[in-house]
Each structure stands twice: as C-alpha cells, then as structure tokens.
Amino acid sequence: MSLTLHSSVDSRKDKETVILDAACRVFREKGFHQARITDIAQAAGISYGLVYHYFKSKSDLFDAILKEWWTGLFNLMEKWDNGETSVEDQLAALVAYFLEQYQKKPDLVHIFITEISRSAANLTPARLHWFKMFLSSTEKIMSVGQANKILRTDIKARYLTYIFLGAIESFVSAMVLENQPLRSKAQKLRIAVGLLQVFMNGARPVKQ
Amino acid sequence: MSLTLHSSVDSRKDKETVILDAACRVFREKGFHQARITDIAQAAGISYGLVYHYFKSKSDLFDAILKEWWTGLFNLMEKWDNGETSVEDQLAALVAYFLEQYQKKPDLVHIFITEISRSAANLTPARLHWFKMFLSSTEKIMSVGQANKILRTDIKARYLTYIFLGAIESFVSAMVLENQPLRSKAQKLRIAVGLLQVFMNGARPVKQ
Amino acid sequence: MSLTLHSSVDSRKDKETVILDAACRVFREKGFHQARITDIAQAAGISYGLVYHYFKSKSDLFDAILKEWWTGLFNLMEKWDNGETSVEDQLAALVAYFLEQYQKKPDLVHIFITEISRSAANLTPARLHWFKMFLSSTEKIMSVGQANKILRTDIKARYLTYIFLGAIESFVSAMVLENQPLRSKAQKLRIAVGLLQVFMNGARPVKQ
Amino acid sequence: MSLTLHSSVDSRKDKETVILDAACRVFREKGFHQARITDIAQAAGISYGLVYHYFKSKSDLFDAILKEWWTGLFNLMEKWDNGETSVEDQLAALVAYFLEQYQKKPDLVHIFITEISRSAANLTPARLHWFKMFLSSTEKIMSVGQANKILRTDIKARYLTYIFLGAIESFVSAMVLENQPLRSKAQKLRIAVGLLQVFMNGARPVKQ
DNA sequence: TATGAATGAGCTTTCATTCAT
DNA sequence: AATGAATGAAAGCTCATTCAT
Numbered sequence: 124m125s126l127t128l129h130s131s132v133d134s135r136k137d138k139e140t141v142i143l144d145a146a147c148r149v150f151r152e153k154g155f156h157q158a159r160i161t162d163i164a165q166a167a168g169i170s171y172g173l174v175y176h177y178f179k180s181k182s183d184l185f186d187a188i189l190k191e192w193w194t195g196l197f198n199l200m201e202k203w204d205n206g207e208t209s210v211e212d213q214l215a216a217l218v219a220y221f222l223e224q225y226q227k228k229p230d231l232v233h234i235f236i237t238e239i240s241r242s243a244a245n246l247t248p249a250r251l252h253w254f255k256m257f258l259s260s261t262e263k264i265m266s267v268g269q270a271n272k273i274l275r276t277d278i279k280a281r282y283l284t285y286i287f288l289g290a291i292e293s294f295v296s297a298m299v300l301e302n303q304p305l306r307s308k309a310q311k312l313r314i315a316v317g318l319l320q321v322f323m324n325g326a327r328p329v330k331q
Numbered sequence: 332m333s334l335t336l337h338s339s340v341d342s343r344k345d346k347e348t349v350i351l352d353a354a355c356r357v358f359r360e361k362g363f364h365q366a367r368i369t370d371i372a373q374a375a376g377i378s379y380g381l382v383y384h385y386f387k388s389k390s391d392l393f394d395a396i397l398k399e400w401w402t403g404l405f406n407l408m409e410k411w412d413n414g415e416t417s418v419e420d421q422l423a424a425l426v427a428y429f430l431e432q433y434q435k436k437p438d439l440v441h442i443f444i445t446e447i448s449r450s451a452a453n454l455t456p457a458r459l460h461w462f463k464m465f466l467s468s469t470e471k472i473m474s475v476g477q478a479n480k481i482l483r484t485d486i487k488a489r490y491l492t493y494i495f496l497g498a499i500e501s502f503v504s505a506m507v508l509e510n511q512p513l514r515s516k517a518q519k520l521r522i523a524v525g526l527l528q529v530f531m532n533g534a535r536p537v538k539q
Numbered sequence: 540m541s542l543t544l545h546s547s548v549d550s551r552k553d554k555e556t557v558i559l560d561a562a563c564r565v566f567r568e569k570g571f572h573q574a575r576i577t578d579i580a581q582a583a584g585i586s587y588g589l590v591y592h593y594f595k596s597k598s599d600l601f602d603a604i605l606k607e608w609w610t611g612l613f614n615l616m617e618k619w620d621n622g623e624t625s626v627e628d629q630l631a632a633l634v635a636y637f638l639e640q641y642q643k644k645p646d647l648v649h650i651f652i653t654e655i656s657r658s659a660a661n662l663t664p665a666r667l668h669w670f671k672m673f674l675s676s677t678e679k680i681m682s683v684g685q686a687n688k689i690l691r692t693d694i695k696a697r698y699l700t701y702i703f704l705g706a707i708e709s710f711v712s713a714m715v716l717e718n719q720p721l722r723s724k725a726q727k728l729r730i731a732v733g734l735l736q737v738f739m740n741g742a743r744p745v746k747q
Numbered sequence: 748m749s750l751t752l753h754s755s756v757d758s759r760k761d762k763e764t765v766i767l768d769a770a771c772r773v774f775r776e777k778g779f780h781q782a783r784i785t786d787i788a789q790a791a792g793i794s795y796g797l798v799y800h801y802f803k804s805k806s807d808l809f810d811a812i813l814k815e816w817w818t819g820l821f822n823l824m825e826k827w828d829n830g831e832t833s834v835e836d837q838l839a840a841l842v843a844y845f846l847e848q849y850q851k852k853p854d855l856v857h858i859f860i861t862e863i864s865r866s867a868a869n870l871t872p873a874r875l876h877w878f879k880m881f882l883s884s885t886e887k888i889m890s891v892g893q894a895n896k897i898l899r900t901d902i903k904a905r906y907l908t909y910i911f912l913g914a915i916e917s918f919v920s921a922m923v924l925e926n927q928p929l930r931s932k933a934q935k936l937r938i939a940v941g942l943l944q945v946f947m948n949g950a951r952p953v954k955q
Numbered sequence: 956t957a958t959g960a961a962t963g964a965g966c967t968t969t970c971a972t973t974c975a976t
Numbered sequence: 977a978a979t980g981a982a983t984g985a986a987a988g989c990t991c992a993t994t995c996a997t
Binding site for chain 6: 957958960961962963964965966967968969970971972973974975976
C-alpha cells in the first residue's frame with residue numbers, strides 16, 4: 124500500500140517532468156504565445172485536459188519551467204555573496220552555467236534568451252522581477268571588475284553586462300540555430316574559455 | 332489643381348507612413364503575434380478597417396516595415412561588391428547603420444532583432460531568405476578578415492558573425508531597454524568605435 | 540445649353556446602363572451575395588463610390604435589374620388577359636421571351652433563374668411578390684390547358700407550371716453552362732419549337 | 748465498461764449527426780455563403796466553437812454533407828457498369844433515388860440542386876469534379892438511349908441530360924417550395940412513373 | 956488520473972456604405 | 977459627377993480553460 128502510494132507520488136513527479144520537458148521543447152520551437160496546450164500535450168503523449176491536472180494554466184506551466192532556470196542560476200550566484208570569488212571566476216562560472224544548461228537542456232537556455240532576456244519589455248511583473256535581480260547581480264560583478272581595473276570604465280557597468288550576456292546569448296543562439304551539440308567536456312571548456320577570452324579581451328581597459 | 336493632386340498623393344503616402352510608424356511602435360511593444368490590428372489602428376488614430384485599405388494584411392504590413400530595413404541594409408552592402416572596402420570599414424559601416432537606424436527608428440531596429448534575428452527558426456520563407464542573405468554577406472566579410480589575419484581563425488567565420496551581430500544587438504537592445512536616446516553625432520561615433528573595438532579586440536588572432 | 544442638359548440626362552442614363560450591365564455580369568458570375576460593389580464598379584470601369592450616386596444600395600441595384608426582367612414579362616402576359624390567345628401560343632410566347640432575353644441578355648435570364656426562381660425560399664417580400672404573381676399567371680394558363688384537355692390532369696396545374704419552367708430553365712442553364720450562343724433567328728425558333736414540343740408531348744393527357 | 752466506451756463512440760457520431768442535420772437545414776434555408784456557423788450551432792443547440800471540434804471548417808462541414816449525397820448516388824450508378832440494366836430502368840432508378848432522398852432528407856436534395864447543380868459555375872475544383880462525373884455518367888445513359896432509338900437524336904445527349912435532370916429538379920424543387928411531403932410509397936411511385944413518363948414522352952424520337 | 960466534449964473571448968479580415976473633396 | 981478615404985458591423989476561426997465522465 125505504502126509502496127503504491129510512493130510510486131504514485133513518483134508517477135506524479137514523472138508525469139510533471141514529462142510535461143515540463145515537452146513544454147520546454149514546444150515553447151522553444153514556437154515561443155510562448157504561439158505554443159498551444161494541445162501541442163504540448165501531444166509532445167508529452169497525453170491529452171490536453173491532463174495538463175491542467177498538473178499545472179494551473181499555460182502561464183503557470185511556463186513559470187514552472189523558468190523556476191528551474193532561476194533556481195540553478197541563483198543557487199550559483201548566492202555563493203559569491205561572501206566576496207571571496209574573483210571576477211574572472213564569477214564570469215567564467217556564468218558562462219559555464221549557460222553552457223552546462225545548454226548541454227543538458229538547450230531548449231531551456233533558448234527560452235530564457237528569447238522569452239525573457241530578449242523580451243524584457245513585455246514581461247509579467249513577476250518574471251521581470253527575477254530578470255532584474257539577475258541583471259543587478261551581474262552588473263555588480265562588472266562594477267567590481269571596473270573597480271579592480273580589469274574592466275574598462277569608459278563603458279557603463281550595465282552596458283558591459285549587456286555585452287557580456289549578449290555574447291553568451293549569441294553564442295548559444297548560434298549553436299541552437301546551427302543545431303550544434305556540445306559533445307565533450309573538453310569542447311565545452313574550450314568554448315567557455317574562448318568566449319570569456321573574447322569578452323575580457325574586448326572589455327579590458329584601454330591604454331590611454 | 333496640380334497642387335491638389337500632389338497633396339492628394341502626399342496624403343496617401345502620409346497616411347501610409349502614419350500607419351507604418353504606428354505599426355512599428357506596436358510591433359516593437361508587443362511582438363508581431365501579440366500585436367492586434369486594433370492596437371495599430373488605435374496608435375495611428377484611425378479605424379481598424381482603414382489599415383486594410385492601405386495594407387493587404389497584418390503580414391503584409393509587417394513586410395512593408397521590414398522592407399525599409401532590408402532596403403537600407405542591402406543598399407549599403409552592395410557597394411562593397413567591388414572589394415575595395417576594408418574589412419574594418421565594412422564592419423564599422425554595419426555598426427553605423429544599426430546606430431543610425433536606432434537613432435531614426437529605434438523600433439525598427441528592435442523589430443529586426445527580436446522578430447527576425449532572434450526568431451530565425453520561425454520565419455516565413457520570404458523573411459528567412461532575406462535574413463540568410465544578410466548572414467551570408469556578413470560571414471563573407473568575416474572570412475576575408477580571417478584570410479587577412481585580422482580575425483582569429485579558431486572560431487568559424489559564421490560564429491564570428493553571430494558574435495559580432497550579437498554584440499551590436501546587445502548594445503542596441505540595451506539602449507532600447509534603458510530607453511537611452513542617441514543624442515549627438517559624437518556620442519554615436521563614440522559608441523560605434525567602442526563597440527567595434529570591443530569586437531576587434533576580442534576577435535583578433537591569438538598569439539600562440 | 541438645352542443640348543448640354545439633354546446630353547447630360549442621356550449621360551446619366553448611359554452611365555446607369557453601364558452600371559446595370561456590369562452588375563448583371565457580376566451578379567451572374569458570383570451570385571448576389573458574393574458579388575461585391577467593387578467588382579461591379581471595376582466591371583463598369585468606374586469607382587465604387589459612383590455606384591452609390593446612381594443606386595441607393597446593392598439591393599436597389601439588384602432590384603433595378605430585376606425590374607427590367609419583370610417589366611418585359613408582364614408586358615407580354617397582360618396582353619393575354621382578354622382570353623383570345625390559345626394556351627399553346629401563350630406557352631410558345633413564354634419560351635420565346637426566355638430565348639429572346641437569353642439572346643439579348645443571357646446574364647439577366649441566368650440571374651432570374653438562379654437568384655429568383657431557384658431561391659424562392661429566401662426572397663425579400665417584394666421580390667417574392669413578383670415571382671408569385673408570375674407563377675400564378677403561368678398556373679392559370681396550365682389550368683386552362685387542362686380544362687381544354689390539351690394538358691394531362693393527373694398532375695396539378697402548379698406542378699405542370701414547375702415542370703414547364705424547369706424545362707425552360709434547364710435548357711437555358713445548359714446553354715449558359717455550355718456557353719452556347721443563339722446565332723440565328725431560325726435556330727432560336729427551332730429550339731423554341733423543340734422545347735415546347737418536348738413539354739407538350741410530355742404533358743399531353745394520357746390515354747387510359 | 749465496454750458499454751460506456753461504445754456509447755461514447757456513439758455520442759461522437761450522434762453529435763456529428765446532430766451538427767450535420769442542423770447544417771443541412773441551415774444550408775438549405777440560407778445557402779452556403781449566407782449560412783453562418785452561429786446559425787448552424789444554434790440549430791444544433793450547441794456553441795459555435797463545438798462545430799469546429801467536429802469539423803475543420805465550414806467548407807469541410809459542407810463537403811461532409813455532400814459526401815453523403817454522392818456516395819449514395821455513385822453506389823447506385825456503379826451497379827450499371829456491366830451494361831445489363833436498360834436505359835429506362837436506369838433513368839427510373841435515378842428518379843427514384845432523388846425521390847427517396849427527398850423523402851429522407853429533403854434538405855439534402857435541395858442543397859444538391861441549388862448549391863451544386865445550379866451553381867456549377869462557381870464550384871470548388873473538388874466539388875466540380877464530382878458533379879462532372881455525375882453528368883458524364885448520365886450523358887452516357889442518354890447516348891445509349893439514342894443508339895437504341897428510344898430517345899430522339901435531334902437533341903444532343905448532353906442536352907437531354909440537362910432536360911432530364913432539370914425535370915427532376917423542378918419537381919423536387921416544387922415539392923420543397925410547396926412543402927409537400929412524400930407520404931406513401933405508392934405516392935412516390937406514382938410521381939416517379941409520371942415524371943419518367945413525361946420525360947420519355949417528351950424525348951422520344953420524332954416521327955419524320 | 957485521464958479524456959476530450961464544450962464554451963466563448965478574442966482575433967483577423969471583408970465589404971457595404973458614407974462622406975469629404 | 978466622380979473619387980476613394982474612412983468606418984464598423986459581421987463573420988470565420990483559434991485556443992485557453994472548464995468540467996462531466
């Protein structure tokens with residue numbers, strides 16, 4: 124009996140995951156507004172009515188997907204609150220997070236880029252809140268980098284933030300568009316290092 | 332009489348322009364799919380029926396907006412066919428085009444970025460065609476830059492293209508998001524130079 | 540001056556006729572509801588606004604077309620009120636009227652058949668009124684024919700009416716469909732005679 | 748359990764039938780173009796959205812109605828391919844089919860006449876295809892009748908086809924218009940025989 | 956849990972009609 | 977007389993969401 128219950132709970136989690144994965148795929152393919160619940164249900168191999176058994180609404184389902192993204196990201200960033208991690212390491216860790224996520228869930232990264240980062244103007248208040256928190260945290264890193272003279276100061280910290288995220292996003296978008304998989308750990312490292320190098324080179328202080 | 336006729340022709344053009352401008356604004360605010368004809372008509376101060384007097388459909392209206400963008404861009408790029416312009420100058424001209432357009436029509440630039448560049452996966456065939464032509468042309472510039480040893484070759488020309496465009500887009504997106512106006516010619520130049528510098532620095536060949 | 544006025548009146552008539560002819564063509568091609576004022580104006584070589592200068596509405600324009608039809612038909616039939624014309628001659632005259640009209644204005648006949656005769660269930664009260672008057676008059680002829688023993692009585696006069704008109708309509712429809720012109724007077728006569736013969740043969744009293 | 752499943756399947760069929768019947772009624776009353784989905788839904792006692800749950804579009808719904816008509820008709824006619832049925836019997840069977848259908852589904856017959864037979868000029872390609880097949884098959888019967896000297900040859904087989912179908916249609920139209928029900932089998936037979944007689948008499952070869 | 960029937964708000968588009976010029 | 981800009985009612989269709997089974 125208890126086994127049944129347990130497996131039933133697991134089954135709930137499993138089904139939720141199946142739906143979330145399907146939704147991820149469909150949201151990435153069509154975008155939030157163009158994605159239909161029917162599409163998601165079909166992709167998950169269930170009836171569309173069942174989606175509402177697990178999620179309150181389309182919006183709710185979307186937020187559940189985003190939650191995964193933000194949880195991972197803020198878990199990572201809150202470790203830096205003690206100030207012991209170098210700017211380079213923090214930026215490297217950010218790049219690494221994007222690439223790791225891209226490896227595990229490319230759709231999730233793509234959704235973040237297109238539906239959040241690139242659509243910031245139209246976000247719901249809750250979604251905007253998380254995004255702004257993320258921007259602020261990244262901007263703080265840039266400010267420290269400027270204070271430490273490893274980043275140029277003739278471009279505002281917020282702009283450096285945009286450039287940095289833009290570079291990551293471009294790279295990832297490109298890989299999505301080209302359908303490029305991240306095969307080995309080595310390859311991931313090489314790209315991460317290259318990407319960071321391009322940014323740090325580009326953003327290093329100019330000799331007057 | 333000729334004046335009347337002339338002003339009548341102008342009136343049609345004027346109204347078309349009013350609609351196009353309103354559409355530009357609304358498409359930027361809400362995105363193509365979320366923008367309603369009613370919104371556009373309201374923004375233009377006319378009834379929704381009139382939109383269809385000037386444009387065949389919502390899609391047609393959108394294409395009319397894009398046409399302006401592509402016309403300007405390809406007019407610029409076809410001058411380089413003779414091979415007499417340096418890679419740096421071509422890239423600088425591209426940056427300048429984006430910034431100039433952003434100054435004149437920030438919404439247009441934003442639409443290009445969000446609806447074309449960042450949504451390439453869902454474009455209509457016609458729209459994809461133009462975008463791919465643009466990508467190819469830019470990639471060709473990067474290839475020449477690599478051949479001339481002013482751009483690193485450990486990153487594929489197509490990826491350099493994405494990074495370059497991504498940097499421009501990030502910058503412009505940031506300005507859109509921050510509602511940052513481009514006040515003086517000097518400011519525009521400074522940003523363009525800075526942006527190009529960041530890219531060229533970041534993308535310059537690595538000493539082995 | 541008076542010449543000018545006169546020619547102006549003529550010009551009004553002319554333009555009205557042009558519109559009526561165009562409308563006839565378009566109504567026949569598309570049916571009343573599918574015909575657009577724009578189509579008619581285009582067919583007439585004028586702007587759609589001008590149609591409303593000559594006719595109050597689309598419905599009004601349609602009625603103006605029908606008026607031509609009914610006027611001719613009732614002009615013909617009222618001559619028979621004195622009872623001096625034989626049943627055969629009356630039926631022959633009816634056939635002749637349809638064929639003549641078909642020769643002069645095939646579209647008009649087609650409109651009568653499809654929009655009035657075959658759509659009797661949906662007519663406006665005014666249009667239904669005229670149609671019912673025509674049916675009654677024709678039925679009266681059939682009744683006389685039955686009384687005179689030249690038409691079978693085992694089929695109600697009203698049904699004979701439908702068959703008779705149905706035969707004419709079939710023939711004319713066929714000619715319309717096959718795009719068959721009525722070339723000579725002789726040909727017209729031959730068809731009229733044949734058609735009448737088919738009906739009279741078919742409808743003649745059965746020997747018990 | 749199996750009962751529940753079965754009744755569920757039935758329920759889908761039932762609802763489809765309810766919609767088809769309602770559509771039949773409305774299409775007959777207003778014609779295809781004037782019939783609104785709302786009308787059909789109202790007639791079926793459901794919401795308009797549900798119509799789209801069962802049928803892809805208004806056109807699709809219309810075709811579903813026509814399919815019933817053509818299926819019955821071609822099932823009947825393909826039995827004659829072996830050439831063993833006499834011309835009279837074939838024509839009689841056609842008349843009978845129209846009358847039987849009229850008895851069961853008068854709206855269906857009316858729709859065929861007004862929307863297909865009488866509107867052949869504006870049919871969609873698919874609809875025209877079926878209609879032309881039917882015309883050809885009927886024309887073939889007439890040709891055989893002419894070869895067998897039981898039908899006059901001074902009228903082309905195709906024209907005889909039009910007259911024959913026109914006679915049936917007139918009759919049926921009349922019954923529709925007069926709201927005349929077909930009460931008994933005997934009555935149906937009498938009308939069928941009368942109708943065929945009228946045609947065969949009218950179309951029999953003329954003695955020279 | 957699971958299904959899909961049922962609903963209706965909401966969107967694009969068409970087109971008769973009006974009216975300023 | 978003549979044009980076509982302007983309006984808005986009306987219709988087809990989509991799809992998130994609810995709910996009976």
